[in-house]
Amino acid sequence: MLAENKSSQDTPKHARLSNEKTHQCDALVITCNDFRFTTATQEFLNNRLGLEGKYDYLSIPGSIRNLMDSKTRYLVLDKFDVSVRLHHVNRIIIFAHQDCTDYGGSSAYKESTDEFKAISKDLKKARSLVGKNFRHLKVYLYYGSISYNNQKRIFNFTQPEHIKTPL
Ligand SMILES: [Zn+2]
Secondary structure, eight states: OHHHHHHHHOOHHHHHHHHHHHHSOOEEEEEOOOHHHHHHHHHIIIIISOOTTOEEEEEOTTTTHHHHSHHHHHHHHHHHHHHHHHSOOSEEEEEEETTOGGGTOGGGSSSHHHHHHHHHHHHHHHHHHHHHHOTTSEEEEEEEEEEEETTEEEEEEEOOGGGOOOO
16 A cells, blocks of 8 residues: 555656755755855855856755764764765865864964965865765865955855865
């Protein structure tokens, strides 16, 4: 009886929806949940990288900080695995950002270049960890920062030069 119900629900419409899942997801995006960066990050993905509607968006406090911590590492990698296995993503795009609460904020660093260096180092470690688990995928790294023009926020996403992967 259950099987019958299941097959009656399996209309071509559902099949198509399910099909989209395996063919149209290009990237898995990992980012911090910091609200200040959400819109800018999505605009960057949609407009600059041309990935609108083609990515899984995994937003967690501290982003890669969860990979650095051995207590949360495997839980997070396990979540990545869902996108990789079920949505067949081609690449993983990792964002970290300036003034991240999980890193103690910008005030924890003497200079903004120190903050950039420390977080870039973790980005590099994250790529290595993710790369070991998903060898067939390319991993791209971005560091988000904010500058101000009067009261207006200007967002900037850079690929730290020494750890750049061409898109
Ligand atoms: Zn953050």
